[in-house]
Amino acid sequence: MEHTVKQVAQRVELPSRTVRYYDRIGLVSPQKRSEAGYRLYGPEDEGRLHFVRQAKRIGFSLDEIRELIAAAQSGCCDELVPELERLLADKVAQVDERIADLHAFRGRLTAYQAGRGSSCGCSDHGAFCGCLNDAPVPETKTKEVTSMACQCGCNTTTETTETTDPTTTDAGECSCGCADPTRSGDACGCGGEKRDADGEPQTA
Numbered sequence: 001m002e003h004t005v006k007q008v009a010q011r012v013e014l015p016s017r018t019v020r021y022y023d024r025i026g027l028v029s030p031q032k033r034s035e036a037g038y039r040l041y042g043p044e045d046e047g048r049l050h051f052v053r054q055a056k057r058i059g060f061s062l063d064e065i066r067e068l069i070a071a072a073q074s075g076c077c078d079e080l081v082p083e084l085e086r087l088l089a090d091k092v093a094q095v096d097e098r099i100a101d102l103h104a105f106r107g108r109l110t111a112y113q114a115g116r117g118s119s120c121g122c123s124d125h126g127a128f129c130g131c132l133n134d135a136p137v138p139e140t141k142t143k144e145v146t147s148m149a150c151q152c153g154c155n156t157t158t159e160t161t162e163t164t165d166p167t168t169t170d171a172g173e174c175s176c177g178c179a180d181p182t183r184s185g186d187a188c189g190c191g192g193e194k195r196d197a198d199g200e201p202q203t204a
Helices: 005-012 016-024 043-057 062-072 078-115
Strands: 140-145 158-163
Touching: 005 016, 016 043, 043 062, 043 158, 062 078
Parallel strands: none
Antiparallel strands: 140 158
């Protein structure tokens, strides 16, 4: 049985605009159309959407999901399982690193909390309150970040940036400036939508 975008979106518990986005980027693109020209999703298309949804839920990027789909297209798990194990190992390592960064940052925060006392101590702070002048600064780490803020064609560059806060994400900003909320919705191909690091729409 075949389903429209709205119907299959309900079946796989994804927003319709996300299903359309996956079609637009070639991740899950149904080949069949209705007489009126609407996309029709068959059982295999629905299965792919479910696969993508589950992979996203455990933290895989769309590029990683493409790799898994390519491995799964052989029709058996012999090629998929090794690739899945590799990506899972990488993901666990990333999570462990993240936890270590947050744990270290927590240590600096608690040390600062314990050492600052209850008094303000900013009698000589200048023009504004200086209570946070000696606040701990997160360690600086150099990471490779790919700009994925929009789909206007400016998300293809990978650059080395310095991240100083372990509480922030690694997603880059759009190099054309279309991530600026002051710009109009038709300023670029992303339509001004809120998107994640994969450029995926985050609203239903």
